[in-house]
């Protein structure tokens with residue numbers, strides 16, 4: 001159930017409504033929008049509570065949300081959520097580009113790739129220090145040292161950083177080093193991990209499980225939101241279908257569907273979504289045309305020889321830069337802001353120091 005308040009409501013009135021809800025033995029979650037404030041009721045309330053709340057001053061309406069997820073739903077929060085990380089805004093009309101290797105390999109590798117991501121106009125450096133590999137004999141990542149290498153590269157080149165966290169025990173150390181924490185497809189329903197991520201405020205990019213429905217995906221996001229962390233982005237990264245030509249089937253439909261059902265930013269991952277380098281560019285463009293709020297793309301300086309993982313789907317630096325130039329032209333046509341020049345200018349300033 002949610003309480004929709006009148007646009008002019010004062011903070012005192014909101015506090016009264018919250019205490020009324022809490023006295024009924026359920027929790028209240030206040031979400032302030034520019035026009036109105038919505039108060040979510042979490043827990044099983046007595047049927048009479050809705051009627052009592054309707055009579056309170058400042059309440060416009062009380063609506064039952066029948067979906068199993070509440071805080072993630074657009075009914076609860078009609079406006080797009082915009083996550084501001086050190087001035088980079090994710091959500092709404094901003095297009096955010098995250099680029100980098102599948103895995104952090106060594107200091108020189110991540111530093112050089114960070115330089116190229118920034119010069120191309122990207123805002124976020126991606127790279128896994130802990131890798132969830134399908135087989136136990138594949139490269140598992142360089143671990144905590146990799147977090148440090150990434151942080152250094154991000155700071156030097158003026159990029160935010162995103163890295164995957166696989167277990168609740170590593171959440172704090174990953175959050176100390178990275179600006180965004182990624183939950184991988186294989187961990188979308190690792191509920192202990194999701195609960196732990198709900199206890200911090202670091203933004204989380206939650207990848208869709210490769211066999212998950214939209215409902216399951218949004219319920220996974222709900223775990224993080226219900227724990228108290230409102231900074232969640234959803235990521236479509238391809239699902240498993242009968243087709244074997246591609247690694248996964250990038251579900252482009254998920255982008256507008258999720259944006260309709262939820263207020264959270266939706267990021268597309270055409271790298272894992274296709275598993276083939278030549279398909280990354282068209283699917284990246286299609287994702288932006290479908291309304292994605294951002295892209296996460298694998299790029300490597302030597303994808304065919306030295307990359308420790310996912311080389312076949314990683315773009316070469318010049319392909320990445322060309323894609324971003326093309327997206328700069330496409331973005332305004334579909335109502336998004338993206339400016340590679342601004343990032344280029346910043347990259348140049350860093351380089352001069």
Ligand code: PEP
Pocket residue numbers: 102128132183184185186207237272
């Ligand atoms: C990754 O981003 O490198 C990754 C492992 O992604 P996913 O969890 O989508 O497979």
Ligand code: MN
Pocket residue numbers: 102103272298309310
């Ligand atoms: Mn990868």
